[in-house]
Amino acid sequence: MRRPTIADIARQAGVSKGAVSYALNGQPGVSEATRARILAIANEIGWRPNIAARALNGARAHAVGLALCRPARFLGVEPFFMELISGIEAELSARSYALLLQVVGDHEAEMGVYRRWWGEGRVDGAILVDLHLDDPRVPQVEELGMPVVVLGHPSAAGSLVPVWADDSAAVRETVEYLVALGHRRIARVAGLPRLSHTAIRDRAFGDVCAGLGLDACPIVHTDYTGEEGARATRRLLSSPERPTAIVFDNDIMAVAGLSVAQEMRLDVPADLSVVAWDDSPLCQVVRPPLTVLTRDIPAYGAHAAQRLLALIDGVEARPLEDEAPRLTTRGSTAPPA
């Protein structure tokens, strides 16, 4: 019941191990007749290459790593990661690459995981997500010499290959749309301020509002949870100059904000317009359904994986600017009453 090896094939075919290796790898050095015979035997006895043995010869590990550094309680909150992973997977599995996944508590642990994976020859590369401002992981990973693709803006990616979307354009489109509807007081409920994409969106939001000569355009930072989203909304809606539109950084906060507004007897969209970043079933299920910024997240993951595989293959992987999020209007936005 031992797993068959090329030695078994060689014995049955009456040739040497070397010939079998050439035959199985489509390399020259064996006649077509012998190759066919060897392949038939390999197939018959159910031979599979032992990746450990292959890896030992300096070959690929045929796996890439993804260490997610999020407190467990936020992981289930957003569908983002599952969608991202399924997109990465789609690309990887087409090339028979596996995804090594580990959930870690902090960035130090994350780097430890990368160091171990790379040091043990377990992965050929990795994808870095949730970039921070001046992220210490970037120089550390550069020093490791491991092929890495970064999901995030080039400005934060150092010499690593970035895959990103133009969040600024999405912010601009959203604000301009709200202004066109007649809104003048627009607020933004943002995510974690230390994330670089939060900073980018914040800046774009400020710039666009200023450019359009809008009144105060407050930004409130949160941790992406429904609770903080609700709290932020409550604070905004209780202020004397309450906004007539709020743009939320994820779906869960938008829905929480919607509930808060309705509790406060405000009509959405008449008294308050709501926009959510990233669509989800949740956004379509609530009443009114939410106007959202839609991204093709699986495609985003697939592109990152594709760039990473190119990098691993030694092809120079160029930065990739993905499609910007597009505004999908639904019932939660309207001209202010």
Added chain:
Amino acid sequence: MRRPTIADIARQAGVSKGAVSYALNGQPGVSEATRARILAIANEIGWRPNIAARALNGARAHAVGLALCRPARFLGVEPFFMELISGIEAELSARSYALLLQVVGDHEAEMGVYRRWWGEGRVDGAILVDLHLDDPRVPQVEELGMPVVVLGHPSAAGSLVPVWADDSAAVRETVEYLVALGHRRIARVAGLPRLSHTAIRDRAFGDVCAGLGLDACPIVHTDYTGEEGARATRRLLSSPERPTAIVFDNDIMAVAGLSVAQEMRLDVPADLSVVAWDDSPLCQVVRPPLTVLTRDIPAYGAHAAQRLLALIDGVEARPLEDEAPRLTTRGSTAPPA
């Protein structure tokens, strides 16, 4: 810049490779002084064991596999899998095991992945989820001889080690609670009928309702999406004998159902009580917040991982009945008007 090997350590320490191997693995055969010297050198030059080389000697792959067979569009829908994975991870990473993840389209592809992983020596075992009635994967995986833990009821797990929760008890608790509130017409919006846990819940629901002498207790099957949940709810609420309480098989359908009820000008909970299986931020965010069946999903995953590691270690892993889901009452349930 080559990765250091034990040969490098041996050269620097002036001993043989064998001695280094003994020292690094805490085995007898070297003096404490030599061992300390070798460890110091290993540490200094940043040596890490090459798992491929270790695996070649029949050692463990130090990874377990999880192939998720769900259409990509359902993956982001439920937080279940991310929570499960984070629980599995917690247990695995404590033992420096990695999780190999692959999303596949169907069960055939899933078995192909397991066969490949096992054949290539890439994993030491796997976790099987989403068991079907008469699931063909069970005998196939038994034949592979790979250590496997099944998330699901023992009745469907064959000779594989099951980790499960008593869904029947949870169904009973829920129905009895609703009956105690005064409900007599209770409906269930269930998930995919071919899943074995759906069958178990269906049966328990029927049994409990019959046992309590309730009127018609309809069950509607869906694919877990909000759309089908909404459709099922609409159908139930439009029937002449409309239920005064509905128990949904997941959060997204419960929320969709809630919206449908509110659209139909029914007051929740006065006209309709709503219960959701599995808590999520979503359930707490909607108005009224939903009464839910709470499971500790990360713990569930952790237990499965722990059983699997025991199995891999050759310890006879016994079936584990996890804690049954508990009812957490919130604003969506009340006596019928």
Added chain:
DNA sequence: CGTAGGTGCTGAACCGGATAAGTACCGAGA
């Protein structure tokens, strides 16, 4: 007819560890 070049294969080394078998040395006991 001698040889240059290509084909089709063999044998052996190699990757980085683990490990069984062998050896040199030392102290203790008969």
Added chain:
DNA sequence: TCTCGGTACTTATCCGGTTCAGCACCTACG
């Protein structure tokens, strides 16, 4: 003094592949 047993190593082999050097054989060509 000789043997015995343990300690502290070394040497050699193995795991399952890849790959390189070498070799026999055939064909083509000057």
